[in-house]
Amino acid sequence: MCIFCNLLLKDGDPSFILKLNGGTLYVNHSQTYPGRIMYVLNKHLTDVSDLADEDDWWTEQLGGDIRMILKVLKTSFDCDRIDLASLGNEVPHLHFHLIPRYVNEPNFSESPWPHKKKLISKDAQAKIAESLRNDFFKMWPDYKYENIKTV
Numbered sequence: 001m002c003i004f005c006n007l008l009l010k011d012g013d014p015s016f017i018l019k020l021n022g023g024t025l026y027v028n029h030s031q032t033y034p035g036r037i038m039y040v041l042n043k044h045l046t047d048v049s050d051l052a053d054e055d056d057w058w059t060e061q062l063g064g065d066i067r068m069i070l071k072v073l074k075t076s077f078d079c080d081r082i083d084l085a086s087l088g089n090e091v092p093h094l095h096f097h098l099i100p101r102y103v104n105e106p107n108f109s110e111s112p113w114p115h116k117k118k119l120i121s122k123d124a125q126a127k128i129a130e131s132l133r134n135d136f137f138k139m140w141p142d143y144k145y146e147n148i149k150t151v
């Protein structure tokens with residue numbers, strides 16, 4: 001089982017923010033770009049091209065989930081834009097990096113990679129996770145996780 005499938009099945013990880021219908025949100029251990037998080041699909045697929053016609057439900061959840069969390073991030077971190085990247089070279093389980101960007105960064109007009117990692121503690125990750133979870137439900141108070149499909 002891949003490391004993201006294991007992470008999805010694990011309880012109490014300090015980076016855990018919230019489980020949405022299509023994917024689960026985690027705070028990245030590097031906060032070079034404040035507010036950087038990750039969205040991990042709740043099902044093991046390697047990339048978007050693996051979504052088959054019968055996976056329409058997943059495609060819809062993915063789009064809805066990403067839209068909601070982008071709006072939350074933008075408000076919570078008051079960033080100027082959010083880079084959205086799906087790589088998967090290191091961990092071939094469909095996931096997106098959501099990377100808030102700020103115009104006052106020295107490299108704002110460039111890709112966020114490579115960059116020097118600014119690692120934070122598990123406690124700091126948990127604080128960001130809690131704050132984003134609260135902000136999510138302020139913005140989307142009626143959101144209900146349906147627990148329809150998982151790994």
Ligand SMILES: [Zn+2]
Pocket residue numbers: 001002003004005006043044045092093
């Ligand atoms: Zn996996």
